[in-house]
Amino acid sequence: MTGINPADVDAGFELPVVALAITYEKVVMTPLATWDLFPGHCDPFYAQGQGQKSIYLNTIALQGFADRFVTDWAGPAAFIARRKMVMKASVYPGDQLVGAGRVVRSTRDGERQRIELAIQLRTQTDLVCDVETTLLLLLRPA
Amino acid sequence: MTQNPTQRDRTAPTQGSYEEGKALLGRRSPRNFGTHPVTDVRVAQYCALIEDGNPNYWDAAASARLWGRPVAPPAMLQTFTMPLPWLPGREVELDFMLMKLPLPGNSIINVSTDIEYHRPIYIGETLNFWDVATDLSEQKETRLGVGHFVTTVATYQNEIGDKVATVTNVQFRFTPRSA
Numbered sequence A: 001m002t003g004i005n006p007a008d009v010d011a012g013f014e015l016p017v018v019a020l021a022i023t024y025e026k027v028v029m030t031p032l033a034t035w036d037l038f039p040g041h042c043d044p045f046y047a048q049g050q051g052q053k054s055i056y057l058n059t060i061a062l063q064g065f066a067d068r069f070v071t072d073w074a075g076p077a078a079f080i081a082r083r084k085m086v087m088k089a090s091v092y093p094g095d096q097l098v099g100a101g102r103v104v105r106s107t108r109d110g111e112r113q114r115i116e117l118a119i120q121l122r123t124q125t126d127l128v129c130d131v132e133t134t135l136l137l138l139l140r141p142a
Numbered sequence B: 001m002t003q004n005p006t007q008r009d010r011t012a013p014t015q016g017s018y019e020e021g022k023a024l025l026g027r028r029s030p031r032n033f034g035t036h037p038v039t040d041v042r043v044a045q046y047c048a049l050i051e052d053g054n055p056n057y058w059d060a061a062a063s064a065r066l067w068g069r070p071v072a073p074p075a076m077l078q079t080f081t082m083p084l085p086w087l088p089g090r091e092v093e094l095d096f097m098l099m100k101l102p103l104p105g106n107s108i109i110n111v112s113t114d115i116e117y118h119r120p121i122y123i124g125e126t127l128n129f130w131d132v133a134t135d136l137s138e139q140k141e142t143r144l145g146v147g148h149f150v151t152t153v154a155t156y157q158n159e160i161g162d163k164v165a166t167v168t169n170v171q172f173r174f175t176p177r178s179a
Helices: A024-034 A044-049 A059-074 B005-011 B018-023 B040-050 B060-067 B074-081
Strands: A018-021 A079-087 A096-109 A112-122 A127-138 B107-117 B127-136 B145-158 B163-176
Touching: A018 A059, A024 A059, A024 B040, A024 B074, A059 A079, A059 A096, A059 A112, A059 A127, A059 B040, A059 B074, A059 B107, A079 B074, A096 A127, B018 B127, B018 B145, B040 B074, B074 B107, B074 B127, B074 B163, B107 B145, B127 B163
Parallel strands: none
Antiparallel strands: A018 A096, A079 A127, A079 B107, A096 A112, A112 A127, B107 B163, B127 B145, B145 B163
């Protein structure tokens, strides 16, 4: 995992798609990994009372997957400076979560490249969230 | 499972009227302290969930070479101030405006989260935060139910007040359609 050369990143570039199979194990790991015990993520009866199909991933898990989508491409030296996530639908056990996105803007910011991305996370049926991410990468010496 | 009163109380938002909520706009919450430092074990649990193989989170030496110290995934920010569901000798409370702004509607769902990171989160530090509700919508109807959109801004820092991130969150507080 070495990552991109930030000077070569241009607007319009489509990032490689990343997929994650969501199982009950994954949703159960959500409270384990995030300590978020809101019952929508661990109690299917509560979730259904909320109008949801079953227990669902929390925002923190989706944020992490959106960041992983970015750093799988950009590499470990990328600093996530900002991430805005707008939720549209929930992700349930049995769903296939897929990240896709493109470079919107890439500008030099001193010794760093500022790369702005527009990302969508989807399942097989729904748009889950729109994400805007800004990352900073040190430019390599010429 | 739905009959567990302890769980229901602890994670339920404060009930009240729209006017009571409106009156608390701009009021700063107490600081909510993480009970445990950021550790590599929690990072591994989280990365296993999202299947993130980023060496920053699995190889302390590689992480330190890039960032000066080993780091945690930025998306874990809010996890490091989540209280465990039980702690010895104290009531566990979610004492911040996102949960404590009094409003009608006993159900919540997150609408948007905008996080600006000022620096990486480091292994070994303990985070805390406070928040303030900055905006409250009139009553709105969505496919989930009738309620209000609440905007809060939270400031996260470490134990010596070094600012880590600013979180602007919009939450829908509602009465479910099926209720």
